[in-house]
Amino acid sequence: MxxxxxxxxxxxxxxxxxxxxxxxxxxxxxxxxxxxxxxxxxxxxxxxxxxxxxxxxxxxxxxxxxxxxxxxxxxxxxxxxxxxxxxxxxxxxxxxxxxxxxxxxxxxxxxxxxxxxxxxxxxxxxxxxxxxxxxxxxxxxxxxxxxxxxxxxxxxxxxxxxxxxxHLSSDSPTGHVIGWYNYALQIGDVTLRDSCLQYLSWNLTSVLQSREWISISEDLLLSLLQRSDLILQSELELYEALEAWMSQNQPVSMTVESALRAIRYGMIPPQHLFRLQKQSPLMVKHYESIRDLLYLTFQFHSASPIQLAKYINVNNCSIFTPRNYLSPSWGSPWLINNPTRDDRSFSFQSQLGPSGHDSSKRVTWNALFSPRWLPLSARSTYTELGTMQPTRTDGGRPRIIVTPATSSPDFAGVSFQKTVIVMARQQGKVVVRHVYNFHQSTEEAGDFLLEADLQRRSSEYLIDSSLYLHVVIKPLYQTLLVARK
Known part of the structure; x- marks a missing residue:
């Protein structure tokens, strides 16, 4: 009633x-x-x-x-x-x-x-x-x-x-991003799913070190392993995290083989590969399923890339494609205090290539940041050496260029993809805010910090009024990628 x-x-x-x-x-x-x-x-x-x-x-x-x-x-x-x-x-x-x-x-x-x-x-x-x-x-x-x-x-x-x-970056005792990803996948929320996947890819080192990593599903694990935009310290770090996941979850043989074959062994120095062959229980147990990849990798490390290209076909082989590695061999962090004040520049070195043949060779890079300048196509100012310099303008946007300081015959057959990672603080944690990729034939990223308001002290792109960048150099052996027997 x-x-x-x-x-x-x-x-x-x-x-x-x-x-x-x-x-x-x-x-x-x-x-x-x-x-x-x-x-x-x-x-x-x-x-x-x-x-x-x-x-x-x-x-x-x-x-x-x-x-x-x-x-x-x-x-x-x-x-x-x-x-x-x-x-x-x-x-x-x-x-x-x-x-x-x-x-x-x-x-x-x-x-x-x-x-x-x-x-x-x-x-x-x-x-x-x-x-x-x-x-x-x-x-x-x-x-x-x-x-x-x-x-x-x-x-x-x-x-x-x-x-x-x-709130992907918020701290939680047992983690939440992977759970949210699985839920978004279940209900078909594409925006949330892609946001979770991007966060996991761009902040993989912190994910690998968390308790949440062990709970990752097989499908998500294999999806991450296929990506070239992962940001982490090294490929070795990824392999060791995969071994920990395997030990905890005991997946079926097909999943083990698929995951192991997604590791980019060409990006792991040969001395570490030798150690894994003897000391990694996972590799010892499943050696036969990846023996061909390891054999190819040791060939890759023992000969020059140009010589290797004469004898083997490595087309569509991801083990020779680097990810975004934060280790010193592949780039450098760059802290810019008060980024709206004036132009800045700095130099750093990276390894010529991941091949053991190139492990002792270094490339020196010059990076230039300006808070307000015109794109390359609009500049007409050159130095006596012929290098481009920024043209300051009140209407310009933040820009960054990364160029090699010298040229060398060793560069033959090698092209460089340049990536600039922008860090930010979200929910009290420093995370990757944005990633800018340079086309291999250009010197700058045209959309760099396009939506950032660096004049505002509370800008989400700044940490304590400073810009935290990390420049990553990814060498690609172009001759290897197009070679035929």
Whole structure:
């Protein structure tokens, strides 16, 4: 039976009347202000009492005053039941699913069955329907998102997706990014899925060192191993993390072989490969499945790339393609204090190539950063040596160029892909904010910091008013990639 509040009037009418009166009161106040201001020819003033209204709505839910529906939330596979006194008007205003449930009921009670995780946050979910705001913890995001999706509360669903995208770098005891990735994959949220995958790829070293790494699924593991944009210290670090994952998860042989063959052995120095052959239980056990790759790798390290290209075909072989390695052999960090002040430059060295034949050869690089300058195509200023210099302009954007300081016959057959990594602090943690890749034939990244406002001290691209960069040089043996027997 529907409850009444006074003289037999249904309670939902009372609640509706309350909301209408509050709205009429607000309109009356604003109307009076507008009328008075019209006489005085001044700008209207808005009196905002919305916070008080939210507090009254929260109190209405907490006390159950004039409620006309009882929600019995039963936790699946348990006897636990949570009872909430609610109001039909508030539920139907926010959720078409609740509207259908309430229209089809024949009593004042509605039975809802939820998983333990969703039942635990159901009070928060209902409060959002009354108040329009909600406090979210990392471990509650998926459960609340499930409830918002189930009951078609689209604004909350979208807000939770944005929350997860913006809190990938937050610290949590057991990790959350991999769980969010799996959930996004399950529900088909492409934006959240890609954001999680990018975060894992760009911050792989911290992921490998976390407890979350061991919980990664086989599909996600193989997906990451195929990527060339992974940012980590070295390929050896990735192999050792893979061995730890294998030891913990004991996957089937097909997964083991696929994962081992995705390691880029050509990027691991031969002295470390010799050690792995003898000391790595994983490699000893599955040596036959990767023997051809190891044989090719040792050939790669023992001869010059040009000589090797005469005898073997390595087309489509990823073991010769470097990832974004942060170790000193492949680049250098660059801290720029007060980046809007003036132009900066610095020099660093990288290994000519990953081949053991080139391990002792170094390339010296000059990097130039300017907060405001024109693109290369618009410059006409040259030094006496013929090198390009920045043309300062008030309308220019931040730019960076990376060029070799010298040329050498050793460069024959080698092309260099240059990557600039921008770090930032998010949720108290330093993470990769953006990655800029240079085309092999150009000196600069045209979209470098295109959306950054370096003039603003609170810019998300700055850490304590400084720009934290890491320049990575990825040598590619072009002759190897196109060679034929």
């Amino acid at each position: 529907v409850r009444s509040c006074e003289r037999g009037i249904p309670s939902w009418v009372c609640v509706g009347t309350l909301l209408l009166l509050l709205h009429f009161h607000s309109v009356t106040v604003r109307g009076a202000a507008l009328k008075q201001d019209g006489a005085l020819d001044t700008v209207a003033t808005v009196l905002n009492h919305s916070m008080g209204l939210v507090q009254r709505m929260e109190s209405l839910l907490a006390q159950g005053n004039a409620s006309d529906v009882t929600l019995r939330v039963q936790t699946i596979n348990t006897d636990e039941v949570k009872v909430i006194q609610a109001h039909s008007l508030m539920l139907t205003l926010q959720s078409e699913v609740f509207e259908e449930l309430l229209l089809s009921r024949n009593t004042s009670m509605v039975l809802l069955r939820e998983t333990p995780e969703c039942a635990a946050v159901f009070d928060k979910f209902i409060r959002y329907l009354y108040c329009g705001d909600i406090s979210v913890r990392l471990d509650q995001a998926i459960s609340l998102h499930k409830l918002a999706s189930k009951y078609h509360v689209w604004a909350l669903q979208q807000g939770l997706s944005q929350y997860m995208t913006q």
